[in-house]
Amino acid sequence: MNRLRSLLLPALICLSAPAFAQTTPKSPFQFLPHGLGEQFTPHHMLNAYFEYLAEQAPATMRLEKYGMTNEARPLQIAIFSTPENMARLEQIRQNNLQLTGLAEGQGSTANPVAIVWLSMSVHGNEPSGSECSMLLAFQLATQIDPKIAGWLKNTVVIIDPSLNPDGYDRYTHWYRGVSNLIKNPLPDSREHHEPWPGGRPNHYYYDLNRDWAWATQVESQQRLAIYQRWMPHIHADLHEQFVDNPYYFAPAAEPMHDYINTWQRNFQTEIGENHAHYFDEKGWLYFTKETFDLLYPSYGDTYPMFSGAIGMTYEQAGHSTAGRSIINSFGDTLTLSDRMLHHYTTSLSTIEMGSRNAARIVDNFRNYFSRAASAPPGQYKAFVLRNINDPNKINRLCRLLDRHMIRYGRVGAGMSGVRAFEYASGKETSVSINPNDVVISAYQPRGVLVEVLFEPEPHLSDSLTYDITAWALPFAYGLEAYALKERLEPRKSYEPYEAPVVKLAASPYAWCIHRRSLAEAAFLGELMQKGVKVRTSTKPFSMADQQFDAGAFVINRADNRSLSGNLDDFVLAAAKNHNVALHPIFSGYAGSGNDLGSEAFAPVIRPDVALVYGDEVDENSFGHTWFYFERELQYPLSAVALDKLNKVKLGAYNTLIFPNGNYNLSDTQLKAIEDWIRDGGRLIAFDGGAKAFADKDHFDLKMKPEPPKDSSNLPKPYRMRERESISDQLPGAVVRAKTDDTHPLAFGLSEYYFSLKTTPSAFQMPEKATAALYLEDAFQSYGFIGSRVKPNLKKTPVATAQKMGEGKAIFFIDNPLFRSFWEEGKLLFANALFY
Secondary structure (H helix, E strand, C coil): CHHHHHCHHHHHHHHHHHHHHCCCCCCCHCCCCCCCCCCCCCCCHHHHHHHHHHCCCCCCCCEEEEEECCCCCCCHHHHHHHHHHHCCCHHHHHHHHHHCCCCCCCCCCCCCEEEEEEECCCCCCHHHHHHHHHHHHHHHHHHHHHHHHHHHHHHHEEEEEEHHHHHHHHHHHHHHHHEEECCCCCCCHHHHHHHHHHHCCCCCCCCCCHHHCCCCCCHHHHHHHHHHHHHEEEEEEEEECCCCCEEEEEEHHHHHHHCCCCCHHHHHHHHHHHHHHHHHHHCCEEECCCCCCEEECCCCCCCCCCCCCCEEEEEEHHHHCCEEEEECCCCCCEHHHHHHHHHHHHHHHHHHHHHHHHHHHHHHHHHHHHHHHHHHCCCCCCCEEECCCHHHHHHHHHHHHCCCCCCHHHHHCEEEEEEECCCCCCEEEEEEEEECEEEEEEECCCHHHHHHHHHHCCCCCCCCCCCCCCCHHHHHCCCCCEECCCCCHHHHHHHHCCCCCCCCCCCCCCCCCCCCHHHHHHHHHHHHHHCCCCCCCCEEECCCCCEECCCEEEEHHHHHHHHHHHHHHHHHHHHHHCCCCCCEEEECCCCCCCCCCCCCCCEEECCEEEEECCECCCCHHHHHHHHHHHHHCCCCCCCCEEHHHCCCHHHHHHHEEEEECCCCCCCHHHHHHHHHHHHHCCEECCCCCHCCCCEEEEEEECCCCCCCCCCCCCCCCCHHHHHHHHHHCCCCCEEEEEEECCCCCHHCCCCEEEECCCCCCCCCCCCCEEEEEEECCCCCEEEECCCCCHHHHHCCCCEEEEECCEEEEEEEEECHHHHHHHHHHHHHHHHHHHH
């Protein structure tokens, strides 16, 4: 008998009795056209079962739709408890928010109710969580098991059955289409080799488990809204890993972020010990305290931790490789039913621990937010964004803060002689604060999250970490900002910037626009799609009492005679759409600098863009670029197959983008690309895409030799190999690059650009090309960089541009579009695209 079905055997026998036959919902075994665990369940069937169950068990279950994916699949949560708790569910929710200080009123800890949230299969090709959710939902809705019924007396359970429906369906539909009718456990079989891009990411190929804090994707944005309506006390994120791995559950590995408090550390251990009890009974292998750390704030375990909860990751062996059944390297057969059963067990164990410890959990949850608002843990107590920053950049950051229910406002009164850490210089100095500067105080319910997101550099208790180690938002957004060790509260509200409306008595000679943010790039993209001809200044100039820096956009009436009377309407509409300030100019004569008819104003050529894809391309990096064009610039591009590049009519495009990847370009491909560049094409390559052209004939991008290894002849202990290897690693750190403000790639940037570096690769300063951004000899850095890597990065380029015939090759050593949260990188990339 299927082991999953055996779990329900007592319930199924009970349900077959006449008294229950008419009133109890069907189990997933009875509802689905296939046996649960015997085939993957497409999302529409998964969704249908939850809708059916909610309709059949309204007293114990509620289904709430919270959004839609890019591909129009529903996102929803299922809520379970006893009929008594369900009748007062809104009261429980409101009381919990009052305990956090995020809702008005004084919450009560009398009759505490624990809120446990289980998130299933954020990676779509790790499907056992979603498959398991149906069995779990049936047990929670029917409450036939007396233990479960007892737990729910003081517990509300929330299940998100599929955090990533688009990726889940990409995988399950592929698998159902290629797998054998009879399960084939042999690893070489086609069903165990998922093709590019795989079902792990969402529609835009984003890893949604890295997007909780940045909320760039529609799934994350909608999930945050519903998550913060509830603010659960325990959050478990159910994943899968490679087929040979034993099950992983908390406690997590170091490094743990310093702001994860003692209660959170200890209670995740208690939960892990409870899981271990059940796994020991069954003889199932597991591990804890290894690999999965709690530092990076944008995971499904760390973000809940910084939101007062006990956040945990559960990892089951399987992944896309496992299919329905696979023989692992130990000769054991791992089945989908096994995977589901393990997740089912830790899920129930989590609910049990929530119920048994409800009073402690709720009390510590309340204290977490009380301490955050009265005594935030970090050394910096307030963060100030200077009013001189581009207002659209501040708008974008404030929209992110709104998503996290973080409070902010204007300082309201000027101050001088304030000691502060200055992000731009990396030094503590004496500063003046303007009344219109924006301040984010750490003294608020979300104060811990504020400190985590804004602190310049988190402390690392261990350098062996799973992800990037620095991410401060002022660096990411390219903002002039300060961090203060003293409390500073806003005295005035912040009203989002709105570009002034231009009212014309007559059509201007030209329009001038500053280039300072992504907004101007999107504005330019819209105009170019309408056939508007635009120029950009190569030198500073002044017009109509405005001083324009190099890189400003100019739209001349003389260049756009073919548009007849539509030009002004096009410009005004685009400016409104993207919140861009316009400066109408009524004479081409410059107050200083070049007149508008000068060759110093170069035409911007409309990009016709091709983006390569395929097995050698990193799917996440491809997706970051795709999303940037489609959702942020709203500009068209064509995805072209890398392995068919020789057959692509490259002449139809003037821009070719190589995202990160692990490329092995043939001589024929390199020759075709080089010829296309020399005929006027523009190559933009970053990270692994740039590395693909390094040390190749005619490309002036050369790798630096790797730093020397330890020259001592003394052998290192075998157990030290992993520790020794971190000297050559760079998991993700922020480095300060010097900009050449006369170079078009650096237009609109500050004197320094903070780059998020995720690779130890270092390149030589170019001989023929120009390095528009580069690391100085004593460059600043934040986060972990291996001891042998950092010296090798000195005097190396961050961005280069090489002229080749009539075209250019532009190389970014790092990914400027990384996970779409590195906002200043988007402006840098736009410079490469549009100039």
